[in-house]
Amino acid sequence: MSDYDVIVIGAGATGENVADRAVQGGLRAVIVEAELVGGECSYWACMPSKALLRSTRAIRAAQAVDGARQAVTGEVDVAAALRRRDRITHDWSDESQVDWLRGAGIDLVRGHATLTGARRVRVTRADGTAADLEARRAVVVATGSAALLPDIPGLAGIRPWTSRDATSAHAAPTSLAILGGGVVAAEMATAYAGFGTTVTMIVRSRLLGTMEPFAADLVTEALSDGGVDIRTGVEVVRAERVEGQDAVLHLSDGSRIAAAEVLVATGRTPRTGDLGVDAVGLTPGEWLDVDDTMLVRGTDWLYAVGDVNGRALLTHQGKYQARAAGDVIAARAAGQDVKDRPWGAHVATADHAAVPQVTFTDPEIASVGLTARAAERAGLRVRVLDYDLAAVAGASVHADEYRGQARAVVDEDRRVLVGATFAGPDVAELLHAATVAVVGEVPLHRLWHAVPAYPTLSEVWLRWLEGAGRATA
Template sequence: MTETESIAYDVVVIGGGPVGENVADRTRAAGLTTALVESELVGGECSYWACMPSKALLRPVIAQSDARRLPGLAEVVQGPLGTPAVLARRDEFTSHWKDDGQVAWLDGTGTDLYRGQGRLAGPRTVAVTAPDGTVTTLTARHAVAVSTGTRVQLPDLPGLADVRPWTSREATSAKAAPGRLIVVGGGVVATEMATAWQALGSRVTLLVRGKGLLNRMEPFAGELVAEALTEAGVDVRTGTSVESVSRVNGTVVAVTGTGDRIEADEILFATGRAPHTDDLGLESVGLEPGSWLETDDSLLVTGTDWLYAVGDVNHRALLTHQGKYQARIAGAAIAARAAGGPLLDEPWGAHAATADHGAVPQVVFTDPEAAAVGLSLAEAEQAGHRVRAVDVEFSSVAGAGLYGDGYKGRARMVVDLEEEILRGVTFVGPGVGELIHSATVAVVGQVPVGRLWHAVASYPTLSEVWLRLLEAYRDS
């Protein structure tokens, strides 16, 4: 192991995914010298094993499903998807797992890239071990930002190590569709990958320990997605735990809590994430290795005046778009503190990630899509708000019928009865992912319900569901 001299920067960012890239972009735009450390591919999990490849797999699935709802198209899209072509297009969206384009973008910001494992080695100090064993020490005059995200958390099951299970990485990068696939989990990754691989030719069994799917959304979201998965051919089993797994002559055998034996070619565990902080050197600055990093709203780690945790690693909202939002906030806060200027950290200020609290949007790209922002009815009630849920079926919206025959979906807004604003909105149905930003603006902007009456939805579009929701609220 060879150690080089120490190199000083204003800011050092550990983790080169979308979040770390955005922190670096914002600090460089503020004139601060910035180094970024990445141990794998610049662009991170989202670009190569999560958001981009998964949506590239899902888009043809959803487009075909939409086409099958339209006479004139339905007759010509009844055959199976061209799986090799779908996978080839997926490969294009991951740049064939090469990061040249992302590195070029990073270079364009003026950020210095260090490839290797970055570990904290004391306050404002990062030791980078390159693939050849060379260690470079980076010091930060103002801030170190940790943007290392999360890693897969596999259950402690007998025989699991020998099975070589799929995680989200294998599920989004597989070179062929397995004939039979077991998916364990009921969240976003599990439902999206069950949707994709069933349509791409696998026979999918979905095993869910809980009572239903997508348990962080309104209950009807998981119910409608489960119903559609079942109609598509997925064997959905709720209340089902996996007690053991084995691989015999290439075949995976999963034994459930009821004693059922399920055979498959591959098994995907989508059962949770853990913070990627176990080998980060947190102990060198008095923090617990492997822990989530708690922050204030400027993303400054509690108890420090120089360490920031941005993105999934702080456990505030495990979503790429929310992490990039945090990165913009953190970059601005770092720059403000470095300049000795005022910190605008009041709610909705330039240096406060206020939207992390009750205004987080998410889209699940299943068929139908599920999209939500803010609090569910249960969450709003638990938070002490006096609220009412208003529900409408998309069958009451002319645009839904035009979108496709047999369109099925539901919308809910959670109205704060004291402040007359929306605490949350949920849409489930084909194409509703493109509706959620309007709901996000309403929730973040705390737009009074009375003012929403004057936001006229174009006819005939899916967005006319807003009129139906407001009418239902007025008439109830």
């Protein structure tokens, strides 16, 4: 049996980060990975999906500026866009990621990991042989999540795409039906419609329903203008496919949709089903409940970071959690009380009310913190500041006929920003300033002294402050 201070199960971005922080803290760490080092984000999620979106968005950005649009004489080259995606994913080779692990002083064991007891992990290799590992300090689960396949009669039999299939496809299908109305569904509808695919979305309630309604409305309108058929208020009740023909989806309103491919984007499920968590008193298939140090509740040695804990299913939040967990494990190994660290690096509190997210549709949606509705539900006395981004001087420079909207959500009792949402072309780069303001709880009267450069889209901050009233302190 090999022993380490820390065993990390899963070599995605979160697993890599927690192992790296533990090693930097003086501990010996090993990562166990059954697939590719680099994980979901590098090969099947963030990176390939944004690569698929970028080519079409670049063309549309040029077409929005007079003088540039005249130079755009063709449509997106789908084959070239897919080749670019392949370069970004390194053709699904993890050689460079393995080199990084080696350079960081992190050991790698390939195979499927299962917990066999407290601090013990068995790794079953591809050839069927097994190795047993034991952790002196901690085991960290960083196995992520998988696409959730709803229990719809016939759905499994039509061999639907999951997000992995959509981001790794080697050709654009002639037609695509998408089940779901969340971020993955909206982004893949944007990408494939841009490739010329006939796209139909089946949305049970509202597209991007957890976001500010104005942002969801802008994306809905843009998708519809781009030829996407959005069916809301309906769901699939049965699916079938005759070999060699399109899949047929029967909807709850009695209509039918035929498509060459069907993408299921209805949610995620934690990868804990075959992890052996029952050996340590946990339930397979459930999210791992953690505290703010990422310690699984009821244990003193098991940690869970990233999607698998269900807190915030975003790569950057997983990496944030991983840095916290790695520091915590190293601090506890050194006998330190993490509560004594006033600078708070050992707790992942931002997961609760300060999560930033960009939805890379066209237009983009960038948001952080609470929506107006969520803030009201939390019992805050809320003031909403809305501003038309097209009225900012920087918008007219950025693009002809710019369309966008921005909303700030203010806690009136504390006079601080608790949420912000931007919707429009290239608003992603506005987000971090809002994240700093929310996390730092910067009073509005101090934000008056953070002067936005002219002429940029960031001038919306000045307009928000004018809407909030004069500086009083």
